[in-house]
Amino acid sequence: MGIKKKSSRRETKLIDMESIQGGERSLAQATASTKHSLPSMEEEVVGFEDDAKSIIQQLTGGTKELDIISIVGMPGLGKTTLARKVFNYFIDNRHFDVRAWCSISKEYSSTKVFSEILKQVVGSMNGIIDEDIPHELRKSLMRKRYLIVLDDIWEVKAWEELRLSFPHGEDGSRVVVTTRDEQVVRQLKLHSDPYFLRFLTVDESWELLQKKVFQGEICPQELLEAGLRVAKNCKGLPLVIVLIAGIISKKRQASLWFKVANELSSHALEDQSMKIIESSYDHLEDQLKACLLYMGLFPEDYNFPVYILLKLWMAENFVQNSDTDNLEEAYTNFLNDLASKSLVMVSKRRDNGEIKYCTLHDVVREFCLRKLAKEKYMQVIIPYNPDQSLGAKEPRLCMYVHDDLAKQLMEHEYSLNKIPTLAELSEVGSLEFIAHPKLCKWDLSLTNHVLLLDCIRLIRVLDLSKVYLNVGYWARAMQAVTHLRYLAIWTEKFDFRWVSHLLDLQTLRVGWRPKSLGRKISPAGLWKMQKLRHVDIKEIEFKWEENDRAIFEESSQTVLPNLKSFGKCCIYLADMTPEFWWRFPNIEQLKLHIVEPILPILQLNLGELPLQSLEVGFSEDVPHVRIGRGSCIVFPSNLKDLSIHRIVLTEKVVSNIARLQNLERLKLRRIHFKDEDIKCWDVGDYKFPALKYLNLKVVYMTEWRSSEASFPVLEKLVIRRCEKLQEIPSSFADIQTLKLIRLTGCMKSVEDSALNIKKEVEDITGCDSLQVQVDFKNMPHGRKDNDLRIFKIVVY
16 A cells, blocks of 8 residues: 555656665665665555655645654654655655655764765765765755655754754755654754654554455454454554564464454553564574574664575574575575564565565564563573484573673673673583674774683674784684684685684685785685585685695595585686586585686586576686687586676577576676677577576677567566667567666667667556666766756656
C-alpha cells in the first residue's frame, strides 16, 4: 500500500543521484560510515497513507521559508517507516532539487553527519577536507530547494550543530526530523506543529499481521477469531505486530494464538515492545540467541555487511557443525531465521534475493544491551550440532569484551584475577571471550594492545582494520592470540609467515596503507593454516623465495581443503600451473590480477575448479598483447558470476562465455575489439540462457547486435561510460523479464534507444514494467544537453 501516482508513458522523474532506491552507490557508501544509511528497509508499510499525505502537504505547501517537520512517537510506532515512505515519494515527484537522508542516533559524529549529507548532495567527497565540509554543504544547498531527513534525533544539540549549514532561503526547503522526545521537537519548531504519530487501528493491525504471517495467502477460517484477538492486543504498535508474527507464523494453532493474545493483553503499553522482544528472544534456539546478542554490541543504526557478519559469527563458533563444508550455509540460514522473525531488518538484497546488508531496530538493540548487562556480559555458548549422534562439544562460558571490561583491565594492570566481577570464577585464566566490535577504536594512548591481547588471549576475533600499527607491534601482539579464527589488519607490510602459527584461522583480511611498498609476498606460510576459508587481501603478488617453489611443488601437504574465497592476488601466468590450482579443491570465489609477460601468452586453466564466482583482470593495456588475453582463460563450467577486465572480445571469448550454462551475472570492463575499425559486438548467434545481470563499463564498441533469444531471462542491464556506443539493440524490448536499464555517461542516442524499448514494452504488455535510469554525471566528451542535470539521475 502507499501513495500512488498515475504515470504517463514518458513521464520524467528527477531525483538525487545517490538517493535512488537500490542504486549502486547509495548503501555501499553509507555503510562506510556505519551510522548513516539511505532509506531502503524492506518491510511492510501499512496504515500510513493518511499520515504520509498530511506530511507531504506540509512539505510542499505552507511557508516559503525553511521549515522543520517533526514526526514524534514512541519506539516501535513507525516514525522511521513513515519518514522513509515520504522520502521515497519524492522519487516520483520533482518538487525538491536535492534530497538527503541521514540517521543521527544518540551517539553521533557531526563530521560524519555533514559528510554523509554532502555525499548525497554533490555525489563525491574527493578533495574536501573535514574542516571544509560544513561550508561546502551550505554552499551546495544555496539557492536550492532541499529536503533533508534527520532520523532519530535525541537532543536539540544535534540540530544546533547542523543548522548553520542549512541555508534559510525562501525557496520552500524542508527538514524532516524523527524523534521519540516531545521536548526536543518543541524546541526545534520553526513554523509547523509537530506531527504526533498515531497507533494503528485494529483493522490496520490485522492487515499488517496477515501480511507478515501468511505472505499473501488467505487466513484460514479457524484462525480468524484468534488472529483478530492477537491484532487487537498488539495495541497498534507496528514493531510488536511484526515480532508477534514471527512467533506465531510457524505455529498455526488457534489455542496457541489465543494464549499469545492473552499474554499480550497483560503487558502495559510502555513495556510492550521490550516484553514482546523478550518473548521473541525466548522462542529462539540457543545459537540464534547468541547471534542476535552479538549484533547488539555494534553501534546504533549499524548496517551489517552480511558477508562480514557471517564470518564473525562463524569465528565465534556459535554453531558447532560437523559438516564444515556447509558452515556458510548454516549461518546464512540463521540470519534468514532472524530476519523472518523481524528481529533483524533487511537493508538491501542482492539481485538473487540474498540479504546483502541488515540492521537492528533501535528497540531490539536496546533489548540486547539490557540482556547483556543483566547477565554481566557472561554467556554460556551451547554449540549447535544438527546431528547430535556425532557428539556435540561441551558448553563454554564466554564473556563479551565490553567498554567497562577494557577500563577495568587498564585500572588493574591487565590482570583478570583482580577484576571484582571475575574474581569469583575458579578458572578465570581459561575464560573465553567474544570480541567487542569497537576493539579497534579504543584510544591507543590509553590502551596497550599487546598487554590487552595477552590478557584476553582466548579471543577468537580481532579486527584492527581501522588502526594502523607498525609491523613489529602487531606481529608481537599476534603471538599471544593463538586461538584467532578471524583476523583483520591494516598494515604497510605483510607476510604469511607472521600469522602461520594461527592454525585455527578461518578468515584473514589484510588492508594496505595507500602507496605502500613491499606487497610481494611469499606464500610459504599460507599452507600451514589448514582451516582457512576466506582470504581477502586488497592486492598481493606472490614472490617465491629460495627453495620455496620447489618445496611447494614437491609436497602433497600444501593443500587448503577448506578455502572458499581468495583474492585479490597478482599472479604471473607462468606460476599458475596445474600443480598450483589443485591446492584449492573446494574454492568457490577467486579474484585474480594477471601480470603477464610481453610474450608468449600462456593458458590460465581454471576449468577443474569448483568456482562459482570469478573476477579476472590483466595489467595495464599493452596493445600487441591484448588479443590473446581472453582466449587464454579456460572458465569453470559452473560459474554463476564472472567479471573480466582488459581483454579483447573475440568470437572465441564470447563463445566460451556463452557455454557457461549457469552464468547469472556478467561484468565486462575496459573491453577492446580485435578490429579497431569495426568495434561491433555481435551476439546474435549466441545465447546466454541464465544471465540475469549484465554490466558493461568502458566497452570500446560503436555497435551492438543481439537477437531476441540472446538474453532470454535478463533482468538488469547497466551500461557505464561506453561513450562510442550508438544504441541498445531493439531486440531488448522482447525480453519479458527485463526490469531495469541503467545508463551512465552514454550518448543521447543510447538514452533514446532505451526509452524506445521502454515504450515498446508498454505497448506490448500494457503496463509500466521497465524502468530506465539515466545518470548524467559522466557525459561523453562533446555531448551537450540543454538542461544542466549533472549529478542527477533521470528516471523514466
